[in-house]
Amino acid sequence: xxxxxxxxxxxxxxxxxxxxxxxxxxxxxxxxxxxxxxxxxxxxxxxxxxxxxxxxxxxxxxxxxxxxxxxxxxxxxxxxxxxxxxxxxxxxxxxxxxxxxxxxxxxxxxxxxxxxxxxxxxxxxxxxxxxxxxxxxxxxxxxxxxxxxxxxxxxxxxxxxxxxxxxxxxxxxxxxxxxxxxxxxxxxxxxxxxxxxxxxxxxxxxxxxxxxxxxxxxxxxxxxxxxxxxxxxxxxxxxxxxxxxxxxxxxxxxxxxxxxxxxxxxxxxxxxxxxxxxxxxxxxxxxxxxxxxxxxxxxxxxxxxxxxxxxxxxxxxxxxxxxxxxxxxxxxxxxxxxxxxxxxxxxxxxxxxxxxxxxxxxxxxxxxxxxxxxxxxxxxxxxxxxxxxxxxxxxxxxxxxxxxxxxxxxxxxxxxxxxxxxxxxxxxxxxxxxxxxxxxxxxxxxxxxxxxxxxxxxxxxxxxxxxxxxxxxxxxxxxxxxxxxxxxxxxxxxxxxxxxxxxxxxxxxxxxxxxxxxxxxxxxxxxxxxxxxxxxxxxxxxxxxxxxxxxxxxxxxxxxxxxxxxxxxxxxxxxxxxxxxxxxxxxxxxxxxxxxxxxxxxxxxxxxxxxxxxxxxxxxxxxxxxxxxxxxxxxxxxxxxxxxxxxxxxxxxxxxxxxxxxxxxxxxxxxxxxxxxxxxxxxxxxxxxxxxxxxxxxxxxxxxxxxxxxxxxxxxxxxxxxxxxxxxxxxxxxxxxxxxxxxxxxxxxxxxxxxxxxxxxxxxxxxxxxxxxxxxxxxxxxxxxxxxxxxxxxxxxxxxxxxxxxxxxxxxxxxxxxxxxxxxxxxxxxxxxxxxxxxxxxxxxxxxxxxxxxxxxxxxxxx
Numbered sequence: 001x002x003x004x005x006x007x008x009x010x011x012x013x014x015x016x017x018x019x020x021x022x023x024x025x026x027x028x029x030x031x032x033x034x035x036x037x038x039x040x041x042x043x044x045x046x047x048x049x050x051x052x053x054x055x056x057x058x059x060x061x062x063x064x065x066x067x068x069x070x071x072x073x074x075x076x077x078x079x080x081x082x083x084x085x086x087x088x089x090x091x092x093x094x095x096x097x098x099x100x101x102x103x104x105x106x107x108x109x110x111x112x113x114x115x116x117x118x119x120x121x122x123x124x125x126x127x128x129x130x131x132x133x134x135x136x137x138x139x140x141x142x143x144x145x146x147x148x149x150x151x152x153x154x155x156x157x158x159x160x161x162x163x164x165x166x167x168x169x170x171x172x173x174x175x176x177x178x179x180x181x182x183x184x185x186x187x188x189x190x191x192x193x194x195x196x197x198x199x200x201x202x203x204x205x206x207x208x209x210x211x212x213x214x215x216x217x218x219x220x221x222x223x224x225x226x227x228x229x230x231x232x233x234x235x236x237x238x239x240x241x242x243x244x245x246x247x248x249x250x251x252x253x254x255x256x257x258x259x260x261x262x263x264x265x266x267x268x269x270x271x272x273x274x275x276x277x278x279x280x281x282x283x284x285x286x287x288x289x290x291x292x293x294x295x296x297x298x299x300x301x302x303x304x305x306x307x308x309x310x311x312x313x314x315x316x317x318x319x320x321x322x323x324x325x326x327x328x329x330x331x332x333x334x335x336x337x338x339x340x341x342x343x344x345x346x347x348x349x350x351x352x353x354x355x356x357x358x359x360x361x362x363x364x365x366x367x368x369x370x371x372x373x374x375x376x377x378x379x380x381x382x383x384x385x386x387x388x389x390x391x392x393x394x395x396x397x398x399x400x401x402x403x404x405x406x407x408x409x410x411x412x413x414x415x416x417x418x419x420x421x422x423x424x425x426x427x428x429x430x431x432x433x434x435x436x437x438x439x440x441x442x443x444x445x446x447x448x449x450x451x452x453x454x455x456x457x458x459x460x461x462x463x464x465x466x467x468x469x470x471x472x473x474x475x476x477x478x479x480x481x482x483x484x485x486x487x488x489x490x491x492x493x494x495x496x497x498x499x500x501x502x503x504x505x506x507x508x509x510x511x512x513x514x515x516x517x518x519x520x521x522x523x524x525x526x527x528x529x530x531x532x533x534x535x536x537x538x539x540x541x542x543x544x545x546x547x548x549x550x551x552x553x554x555x556x557x558x559x560x561x562x563x564x565x566x567x568x569x570x571x572x573x574x575x576x577x578x579x580x581x582x583x584x585x586x587x588x589x590x591x592x593x594x595x596x597x598x599x600x601x602x603x604x605x606x607x608x609x610x611x612x613x614x615x616x617x618x619x620x621x622x623x624x625x626x627x628x629x630x631x632x633x634x635x636x637x638x639x640x641x642x643x644x645x646x647x648x649x650x651x652x653x654x655x656x657x658x659x660x661x662x663x664x665x666x667x668x669x670x671x672x673x674x675x676x677x678x679x680x681x682x683x684x685x686x687x688x689x690x691x692x693x694x695x696x697x698x699x700x701x702x703x704x705x706x707x708x709x710x711x712x713x714x715x716x717x718x719x720x721x722x723x724x725x726x727x728x729x730x731x732x733x734x735x736x737x738x739x740x741x742x743x744x745x746x747x748x749x750x751x752x753x754x755x756x757x758x759x760x761x762x763x764x765x766x767x768x769x770x771x772x773x774x775x776x777x778x779x780x781x782x783x784x785x786x787x788x789x790x791x792x793x794x795x796x797x798x799x800x801x802x803x804x805x806x807x808x809x810x811x812x813x814x815x816x817x818x819x820x821x822x823x824x825x826x827x828x829x830x831x832x833x834x835x836x837x838x839x840x841x842x843x844x845x846x847x848x849x850x851x852x853x854x855x856x857x858x859x860x861x862x863x
Contacts, residue, residue: 024063024064024065025040025041025062025063026038026039026040026041026042026043026060026061026062026063027040027060027061027063028045028058028059028060028061029058029059030056030058032045032047032058032075033049033050033051033053033075033077034049034050034051034053034179034180034228035047035048035049035050035051035140035179035387036048036049036075037140037141043060043062045073045075047140047141048140048387048388049077050140050179050387051077051179051228052077052078052079053075053076053077054076055074055075055076056074056075056076057072057073057074058072058073058074058075059071059072060072060073079456080109080110080454080455080456081108081109081456082108082109082454082456082457082458082459083106083108083109083111083452083453083454083456083457083458083459084106084107084108084109084459085104085105085106085108085111085433085450085452085459085460085461086104086105086107086461087102087104087105087450087461087462087463088102089462089463089464090445090464090465090466091463091464091465091466092445092465092466092467092468092498092532092533093423093426093439093465093466093467093468093533094439094467094468094469094470094533094534094535094536095439095440095441095442095467095468095469095535096438096439096440096535097438097439097535097536098437098438099426099435099436099437099438099439101434101435101436102434102435102436102463103432103433103434104416104432104433104434104450104452104461106433106452108459109454109456110454111414111415111416111433111452111453111454112388112389112412112414112415112453112454113415113431113432114412114413114414114415114430114431115371115412115415115416115417115429115430115431116371116412116413116414116415116416116417116430116451116452116453117359117360117371117372117411117412117413117417117430118369118370118371118375118411118412118415118430119360119368119369119370119371119375119377119409119410119411120369120409120410120412121367121369121407121408121409121410122392122407122408122409122410123157123161123407123408124405124406124407124408125405125406125407127161128157128161128163128408129163130157130394130396130406130407130408131404131406132148132149132150133146133147133148133149133155133382133394133396133406134146134147134148134149134172134382134394135147135174135175135328135381135382135384135394136175136382136384136392136394137175137176137177137183137384138177138384138385138386138387138392139177139181139197140179140181140387141159141181142158142159142386143156143157143158143159144156144157144158144384144392144408145157145166145175145177145183146175146382146394147172147173147174147175147185148165148172149172152168152169152170152171152172153165153166153167153168153169153172154166154167154168154169154172154175154183154185154195166183166195166199167183167195167199167201169185169187169193169201170187170188171187171188172185172186172187173185173186173187173188173221173222173223174186174221174222174223174224175224176224176225176226176232177226178226178227178228178230179228180197181197182194182195182196182197182226182230183195184204184224184226184232185224186221186223186224186234188221190206190207190208190217190218190221191203191205191206192204192205192206192221192224192232192234192245194230203249204232204245204247204248204249205245205249205250205251207251216243216251216252216253217239218234218236218238218239218243219236219238219239219258220236220237220238220239221234221235221236222235222236222237222277222278222279222280223235223278223279223280223328224280225280225281225282225288226282227282227286228284229247229286230246230247231244231245231246231247231286232244232245232246233245233254233280233282233288234280235277235278235279235280235290236277237274237276237277237278237293239256239258240256240257240258240260240273240274240275240276240277241253241254241255241256241257241258241274241277242254242255242256242274242277242280242288242290242301253269253270254269254288254301254305255267255268255269255270255272255274255301255305255306255307256270256272256273256274256277256307257270257271257272257273260273260274260275263275263295264292264294264295264297264299264309266299266307266308266309267306267307268304268305268306268307269305272299272301272305272307274290274292274299275292275293275294275295276292276293276294276295277290277291277292277293277299278290278291278292278293278326279291279326279327279328279329279339280329281329281330281331281337282331283331283335284333284335285303285335286302286303287300287301287302287303287335288300288301289301289310289329289331289337291326291329291339293326295312296312297309297310297311297312298310298311298329298337298339298350298354310337310350310354311350311354311356326339326340326341327340327341327342327380327381327382327383328340328381328382328383329383330383330384330385330391331385332385332389332413332455333389333455334352334455334456334457335351335352336349336350336351336352337349337350337351338350338359338383338385338391339383340380340381340382340383340393341361341380342379342380342381344361344363345361345362345363345364345365345376345377345378345379345380346358346359346360346361346363346377347359347360347361347377347380347383347391347393347411358372358373359372359411360372360373360375360411361373361375361376361377361380362374362375362376363376364376365377365378365379365397366378367395367407369409371417371430372417377393377395377409378395378396378397378405379395379396379397380393380394380395380409381394381395381396382394385413388414388455389413389414389454389455390410390411390412390413390414391410391411391413392408392409392410392411393408393409393410393411394406394407394408394409395407395408395409413453414453414454414455415430415431415433415452415453416428416429416430416431416432416433416450416451416452416453417430417450417451417453418435418448418449418450418451418463419448419449419451420446420448422435422437422448422465423439423440423441423443423465423467424439424440424441424443425437425438425439425440425441426438426439426465428450433450433452435463435465439467441467442467442468442469443465443466443467444466445464445465445466446464446465446466447462447463447464448462448463448464448465449461449462449463450462450463466533468495468533468534469535470493470494470495470531470533470534470535471493471494471534471535472491472492472493472500472529472530472531472534472535472536472537473491473492473493473537474491474492474529474537474538474539475490475491475539476539477517477527477539477540477541479541479542479544480519480541480543480544481543481544481545481546482519482521482522482543482544482545482546482574482575482612482613483519483546483574483575484519486513486516486517486518486519487516487517487519488515488516488517489502489512489515489516489517489527489529491529491537493531493534494534495531495533495534498531498532498533498534499531500529500530500531501529501530501531502515502517502527502528502529502530503527503528503530504517504525504526504527504528505525505526505527505528506523506524506525506526507520508520508521508523509521509522509523509524509525509543510525510527510541510543512527517541519543521543521611521612522543522544522545522546522611522612522613523542523543523611524540524541524542524543525540525541525543526538526539526540526541527539527540527541544614545610545611545612545613545614546572546574546612546613546614547572547613547614547615547616548570548571548572548573548608548610548613548614548615548616549570549571549572549615549616549617549618550568550569550570550586550605550608550615550616550617550618551568551569551570551571551605551617551618551620552566552567552568552588552603552604552605552617552618552619552620553566553567553568553569553603553620554603554620554621554622554623555603555620555621555622555623556622556623556624556625556698557622557623557624557625558624558625558626558627558628559596559597559598559624559625559626559627559630559654560594560595560627561594562594563590563592563594563622566588566590566603566620567588568586568588568605568620572613577612581610581611581612581613582608582609582610582613583609583610583611584607584608584609584610585608586605586606586607586608586615586617587605587606587607588603588604588605588620589603589604589606590602590603590604590622592622592624596624597624597654597656598624598625598626598627598630598654598656598693598695598696598699599623599624599656599693599695599696600621600622600623600624600695600696601621601622601623601624602619602620602621602622603619603620603621603622604617604619605617605618605619605620623696623697623698623699625696625699626652626654626656626693626696626699626701627653627654628701629653630652630653630654630701631650631651631652631653631691631701631703632649632650632651632653633648633649633650633651633689633703633705634648634649634705635647635648635649635687635705635706635707636648636649636707637684637707637708637709637710638682638683638684638707638708638709638710639710639769639771640709640710640769640771640772641709641710641712641771642709643683643709643771644681644682644683645680645681645682646680646681646682646683646684646707647678647679647680647682647707648662648678648679648682648687648689648705648707649676649677649678649679650673650676650677650678650679650689650691651675651676652673652674652675652676655674655675656674656693656694656695657672657674657693657694657695658672658673658674658677658691658692658693658694659671659672659673659691659692659693659694660672660673660677660679660689660690660691661689661690661691661692662679662687662688662689663687663688663690664685664686664687664688665682665683665685665686665687665707667682667687682707683707684707684708684709685706685707686704686705686706687704687705687706687707688702688703688704688705689702689703689705690702690703691703710732710733710767710769710771710772711731711732711733712732712772713731713732713733713765713766713767713772713773713775714730714731714732714775715728715729715730715731715763715765715775715777716728716729716731717729717763717777717779717831717832718831719756719779719781719802719831721781721802724755724756724758724781725753725754725755725756726740726753726754726755726756726761726763726779727751727752727753728751728752728753728754728763728765729750729751730747730749730750730751730752730765731750732767732772733767733768733769733772734748734768735747735748735767735768736748736752736765736766736767737765737766737767737768738752738754738763738764738765739763739764739765739766740754740756740761740762740763741757741761741762741763756779756781758781759780760778760779760780760788761778761779761780761781762776762777762778762779763776763777763778763779764776764777776795777797777832777834778797778799778832779799779832780799785798785799785800785801785849785851785856786798786799786858787847787849787858787860790858790860790861791860791861791862791863792837792860792861792862792863793862793863794836794837794838795834795835795836795837795838796834796835796837796847796860797832797833797834797835798810798832798833798834798835798849799831799832800829800830800831800832800833800851801830801831802830802831803830804828804829804830805826805828805829805830805851805852806827806828806852807825807826807827807850807851807852807853808825808826808827808829808833808849808850808851808852809823809824809825809826809848809849809850810822810823810824810825810826810833810835810847810848810849810850811823811847811848811850812835812837812840812845812846812847812848812860813845813846813848814843814845815843815844815845815846815859816843816844821840821845822835822837822839822840837862840862841862842862842863843861843862844859844860844861845859845860845861845862846858846859846860847859847860
């Protein structure tokens with residue numbers, strides 16, 4: 001019937017059991033390569049392949065109650081490649097100088113990240129129950145199977161330390177395992193039994209006794225081993241024979257004979273002699289290796305029974321004459337034998353060609369982990385190897401004479417090893433093959449052999465290393481400033497053959513260009529001079545900032561106006577730098593305000609910042625000019641013609657130290673004043689006055705002034721006969737006094753009309769300036785032409801009338817002698833004309849008046 005989970009339920013009458021048959025899960029065909037496992041519950045393939053297998057197709061079938069499904073997987077197992085390592089050589093290091101780690105390049109197979117020959121404590125009986133554990137083997141999953149010396153059982157110990165009973169068999173003597181994880185044991189003195197991974201036990205063979213007439217019998221089963229085909233090999237020191245038991249249980253003598261009473265002897269089959277065969281192992285080719293207990297020899301037996309001595313006396317590596325014992329022996333995939341020597345607490349390695357070396361162990365009886373001979377064992381006896389090539393040793397010793405202390409020690413066979421030891425101060429990392437450290441002593445050049453191991457084998461590389469102690473003379477660097485030319489680096493060394501190189505640790509400050517130090521910026525840089533094989537020498541140099549001069553540009557403005565934009569100029573940029581190199585631009589300030597008096601005020605720059613420049617500030621000047629209306633300048637004319645009493649007056653609204661420069665009209669004089677200035681004693685003419693301010697270099701305000709003199713007093717008169725008035729046109733002054741017929745008139749107008757009397761009217765005109773004189777005239781409104789006054793004194797007037805006379809000639813003769821005393825000519829004249837007769841002597845004269853060709857003669861008298 002089917003259960004609820006779709007599995008088949010069967011009633012077994014014979015066993016009175018209800019059995020369940022699963023109809024779901026996975027199957028695979030054909031069987032996977034050795035070392036790989038298939039999980040039928042999940043279909044997972046896992047494990048570590050142990051043999052090379054050509055690529056093949058494997059069919060996986062998945063089953064459940066609804067049906068099946070299949071897929072094909074191609075799987076092949078390739079051989080692991082040998083390592084192929086190389087180092088960059090030669091290497092020359094310097095005493096007390098940290099080296100750059102020297103890392104090998106590997107172009108071959110992967111190298112495990114282990115240290116070759118490193119011994120570690122894998123388990124202890126304080127964490128895992130290792131009591132009474134004897135010889136052991138390890139399967140492809142890392143599980144250990146060990147003989148329980150007292151419990152007649154095989155203990156299984158998982159990698160995480162869980163201990164369980166795998167199988168119970170009495171009188172267990174030795175244990176072996178094949179590539180398929182089948183376990184073989186020797187029980188008592190006469191049986192070989194096989195235990196499958198599932199725990200099923202079968203007896204391959206069983207016999208006991210002395211060989212008689214060639215009948216195969218075990219007398220003493222000391223050790224067993226099994227090859228990849230399931231053939232078991234047994235060392236029988238009782239019969240002095242090495243037995244072979246096939247997987248079907250057929251037992252035969254591979255080599256040796258029970259009748260031997262002589263020394264060890266090589267030969268084929270029964271022709272070979274063994275005396276005390278002990279530990280035994282077999283390689284992948286079916287060659288069997290046996291340790292002789294008496295002769296200290298390792299014997300090799302080929303599959304056809306041919307016996308040769310691989311190592312005839314291992315005691316050569318011990319103290320002379322001291323006996324040794326081989327407690328156990330195993331072999332790796334490459335045919336290297338590993339032997340536990342309990343007497344000397346050492347694990348030895350024997351190569352296929354018979355070379356013997358100490359793999360690990362100092363020879364001291366103690367529990368010490370370490371690499372190679374730095375490790376120690378206390379009581380090593382059991383030895384096995386896992387699929388990854390790691391050795392495991394059972395190390396036990398009585399503790400305080402009562403209890404047994406047991407440890408499971410692990411020996412890694414992958415990774416790196418170096419020989420001989422590196423110079424003092426240098427270290428070798430076995431997991432990576434890296435050489436690092438700081439050498440501390442001088443060491444001549446020497447080759448060091450680094451060997452890399454993996455499951456495929458090993459590969460070696462030579463590393464030539466020397467540690468020297470020369471000196472570099474690198475003088476201190478002179479101070480420098482940003483913008484300086486490149487600095488020559490001139491370090492010298494005792495080692496003239498190797499070049500000296502330089503490194504600057506701060507490329508923002510300086511770099512190395514063609515062996516010179518090229519300055520990049522201000523700051524501190526450490527320059528290291530290096531040479532292969534020589535200790536570095538470092539000099540520190542601080543690059544000072546370049547001095548940049550910032551000057552505020554002079555500015556000018558008028559009083560009361562806003563300040564202009566303040567600007568600065570720069571001096572000192574280098575390397576084609578400009579203001580873009582400044583992190584902060586400078587600002588300019590002043591104490592002047594819009595209402596500040598005229599004068600000069602400092603323009604103060606500040607606040608700039610830059611990575612590569614320091615700043616020196618130079619003040620500029622703000623000049624505030626006086627207002628255009630600051631000065632009132634006026635000129636006062638001379639009072640009279642010919643006088644030099646003209647005055648220029650200057651009045652300043654703002655008090656300051658002024659200088660007025662007077663030029664023009666023959667003058668070039670300077671006058672200092674603060675507020676008011678009066679410059680007198682000036683003659684008529686045009687003057688230029690330029691005013692400067694002692695505090696204002698660029699300031700100058702100029703004025704053009706004219707000092708005048710009074711004009712000549714002139715009077716032009718016209719008579720209106722209809723109204724019997726006279727109109728006077730006055731010129732030469734701003735104030736006039738007119739006296740007509742005794743009446744005084746004062747006016748500031750330039751035109752004045754006055755009434756006339758009949759007949760002659762005497763008019764006199766004067767100004768407020770006596771020096772302008774007085775003009776007097778007799779006006780007769782009639783048209784009669786007549787001279788007057790008569791008699792006369794110094795001036796004589798002639799009334800020509802209103803009509804214009806084109807040509808008028810006046811001649812005065814002395815009546816007494818008829819001589820011409822005065823003559824005058826007038827053209828286009830009308831009205832009254834005047835004659836200057838001041839030079840005439842007193843007396844009687846005749847006046848001849850010729851008007852437009854008509855002559856009239858008058859008798860005149862000067863008195």
